[in-house]
Structure formats: structure tokens, C-alpha cells
Amino acid sequence: MPYRILHIADVHLDMAFAGLDAGLANRRRAQLQDAFERTLALARERKVDALCIAGDLYEDGRSGLDRAAYLRRSFLDLAPLRVFVSPGNHDPFTPASLYRYMDVPDNVTIFAERRMRAVELADGLTLWGCGHEYALDREPILKGFACEGDGMHLLLFHGSDSAHMPPDKECIAPFTDADLQRSGAAHAMVGHFHSQLSRGRYAYPGSPEPHTFAQAGRHTASLVTIENRRVGVDFIDVNRTRYVTLDFDLTGMSDRAAVSTVLRSEIAAAVDKPGEVFCRVRLVGAAAPTLEASSAELAEELSPAFPGLEIVEAFASFDLAAIQSEGHTVRAEFVRALLKRREAASDAERLQLDRALHYGLLAFAEKPLQI
Numbered sequence: 001m002p003y004r005i006l007h008i009a010d011v012h013l014d015m016a017f018a019g020l021d022a023g024l025a026n027r028r029r030a031q032l033q034d035a036f037e038r039t040l041a042l043a044r045e046r047k048v049d050a051l052c053i054a055g056d057l058y059e060d061g062r063s064g065l066d067r068a069a070y071l072r073r074s075f076l077d078l079a080p081l082r083v084f085v086s087p088g089n090h091d092p093f094t095p096a097s098l099y100r101y102m103d104v105p106d107n108v109t110i111f112a113e114r115r116m117r118a119v120e121l122a123d124g125l126t127l128w129g130c131g132h133e134y135a136l137d138r139e140p141i142l143k144g145f146a147c148e149g150d151g152m153h154l155l156l157f158h159g160s161d162s163a164h165m166p167p168d169k170e171c172i173a174p175f176t177d178a179d180l181q182r183s184g185a186a187h188a189m190v191g192h193f194h195s196q197l198s199r200g201r202y203a204y205p206g207s208p209e210p211h212t213f214a215q216a217g218r219h220t221a222s223l224v225t226i227e228n229r230r231v232g233v234d235f236i237d238v239n240r241t242r243y244v245t246l247d248f249d250l251t252g253m254s255d256r257a258a259v260s261t262v263l264r265s266e267i268a269a270a271v272d273k274p275g276e277v278f279c280r281v282r283l284v285g286a287a288a289p290t291l292e293a294s295s296a297e298l299a300e301e302l303s304p305a306f307p308g309l310e311i312v313e314a315f316a317s318f319d320l321a322a323i324q325s326e327g328h329t330v331r332a333e334f335v336r337a338l339l340k341r342r343e344a345a346s347d348a349e350r351l352q353l354d355r356a357l358h359y360g361l362l363a364f365a366e367k368p369l370q371i
Contacts, residue, residue: 002227003122006043009054009158009191010207011036012090014062017211024307027275031241035208038238039221040074043081046223050121051081054191054205055088055132055158058098063091068098072105079107084119086111087131088158088191089172094134111156116145124151125226128185132158132173141173147184152229155180155188161202166193168214177201187224187231196220196235203233213243213280213310242277246270250293251285259293264302271306278308286358289319314362323361331364 013032017025043051058067075083085108087093093100093112104110109119111129114137119127128147147153159173172192180188180201188202195217196206205222207215219239225232248266253259263281271277283295295311303309320339326332338357342350 002225003050003125004046004048004226005050005052005154005189005224006039006046006048007052007054007156007189007203007205007222007224008036008039008208009189009205010056010088010194011039011053011058012056012207012211013058014067015059015211016062020308027307028241031276032209035238035240037074039208040078042221042236042238043078048081048223050127051078051083052127052156052189052224053083053085054156054189055086056090056191057085057088058091060091060094060097060135063098065098065101068102071098072102075108076105079105081107082121083108084111084127084129084156085109085131086129086156086158086191087133089132089135089137092132092134092137116155116157118148121154125154126151127154127156129156136170137173138171139173140175140179142175142179142183145179145183152226152231153183153185154224154226154231155183155185155190155202157188158191160192161190161197161199164197164199166195166214169193186226187233189222189224194219196222198233198235203235205235209239209241210243213245213278216243240276243280244270244277245280245282247282247284249285250283250287250291252288253293254288254290256291256293256297259291260298260301263298264305267302267306267309274305275307279306280310280312282312282314284314331361334360334364 011032013036014029015032017028099110111117111131114130114133116128116130121127126149141157141159159175160171162171162174162176165171190202190204193204194207194211194215197204203222206217206219208219210219218235218237220235221238223234223236246266248263267279271279283293295313299309299311320335323335324332338353342353345353
């Protein structure tokens, strides 16, 4: 008989969602809880033998005893299905951890120590897990570790593949491919990266829901099947919220009212479910000098219809002839040089020179370079 595990990570119950207004932040937190409950329903539906949670189930310092009671009830409702939790950097097993106050049900195992501990899942199949004991644990997670005993071995932990770090992600509890190979484990169930990633001996399922525009990958639960001494991994998409980025070209637009009307229409086409799909608009192009399009004012006007809307400026509104008449300023010389090169350039080179001119003038105007 195959042994099957549902692997999730990085739920981040009670996340702050800093920067959002209170109402939208509350809604986003409710969406995280809904996603967690969908994964529990998926575990029952797929009749798995175990649920493994690879850290950051909740946010330490924001979750209280009510959340502890909620987690206890949720896990108890899964019994006799076994639940294994590896605390991460956001839910570490500290002296004040909710896990200490949860009255842990018999079907739940929490790996409370920073050293690997073995639990037998089935005859010839062992799970090794550990947990963070403080928030910023930067020590290698698998340093000197090797599985002991016969049979197949699985790992459950929260850490960073140091060779494949996502942009702006903090490296905690690092590991390498060599560490995994040396451990002797057939497969590692890992948390910390919020977009799905699978490489050889390990898998990150990603967070059940994306939290920011940067998390553009898949958001899944990983279904791990062990049969005939082989490991199979399938990824099941579980998210209902999405983040999309829309480039809105202001070229040829000369007044704010026209921008507002057309932009509303384009956002509506991209955001089929406001409140579940969140949009970032990049204002791009070369707008007419008459245009007075404030990203802040546009966002304030359109946000009631499209919650979570962000608008950033990456457009130029420059009179090139006027700039060249400035004399021997750096900006004027820059424009003259690029326009002269453009006259003799191929079509492909013109595109590159146009981009260089665009971003150069943005830099002179001290506008953000949203590339």
C-alpha cells in the first residue's frame, strides 16, 4: 500500500499585511484562514496518511490563545490522520510559543527542537523533523546530519536553499544540494519560499495564498506518495487570490480624465474578481506635457472598485525639442547623443535606444525606475 502525505507550508495565519487599510487587511487574513481550511479539506478528500506543515503556520506575536484553540480543534478534527509540524522562523518554538499552549492532540507531533528527531510513519519509512527555536536562525539546518537506520527516510523542516534564493528573501537555516545528498533522505518537505519550487530531492509547495506582488509563482499543496521505495510528488494549486501587474501606456494621452476612463476599463479586464485579484498598474510611455496624472490621485479614485490597487509611475512627459534647446546641459547632451545614434540605428537598436532615452530622462527627473 502506498503511503501518502499532504505537505503545506507558510500559511502565515494572522499576517499583518502592513500598508493595507484595516478592512482590506482583515479580509486578506480571512482569505489565509480559508486557504488553510481548504488544505485540511484536501487532506481528508485525498485520504492521505499524514499532513506535514513545514513552518510559518501562524505569525508569532500576532496570534493569541484563540488561535491556539482554533489550531487544536482543526487538527483534532483530522484524527486519526497524523499531523506533523516543523516550526519556522515566524512560528518558532519559543517559551511563549502558541504550540506550548495548544493542548496538543494525540494525532499531532510538533518538532520542538533544533535537532532532527525521527518518527516512524510506517514499516521501513521514517520521517525526520526539527523546528526553529528562535526567529532569525542562520545556522545551516542540515550541518553534520545523516539519517540513521534502514528503509526510506523523509525530512521536514523550514529553511533556505542557499543556491536558489528568491529576490529579497531572507536566508535562514540554509542548506545545499550536497547537504541533502549527504543526509541520505529520499525527499525533503521544506518551507520558507512562498512560490512553489521543486528540485531533485526537495520541494517547497509555496504559501497557500500569495501575500505580495513579488510572489508570482504557483501556490500549492504538495502530495507526496511513497510506493515501492519510490517518491512521487504532485502539486495541487490551492490559491484563490492572485496578484497581477498591468502596464498602462500613456503615450498620446493628454488629459487626466481620459486616463482615468481608459485605465478603469483596462483594470476591469484584468481583475475579474475584485478583492481576490489584486492589481499593480505601471504607468509607462511618453505622455504629453499637458498631462497631470498623479498615481496617488488615480489610486484613490479607483481603489473603491479595485481593492488593493497600486499605481506606480514609470512614464516620461518630456518635450525633447525643449530639452535640446537648454544648451550644453548634461540632459540636453544626453538627448542629442541618443537621437543622433537613433538616426543610423536598425529597428532593433532603435528599440534599445528608445528604452535608454526613456529611463535616462526618468532618472534626470528623479522618478522611480520601475523596469
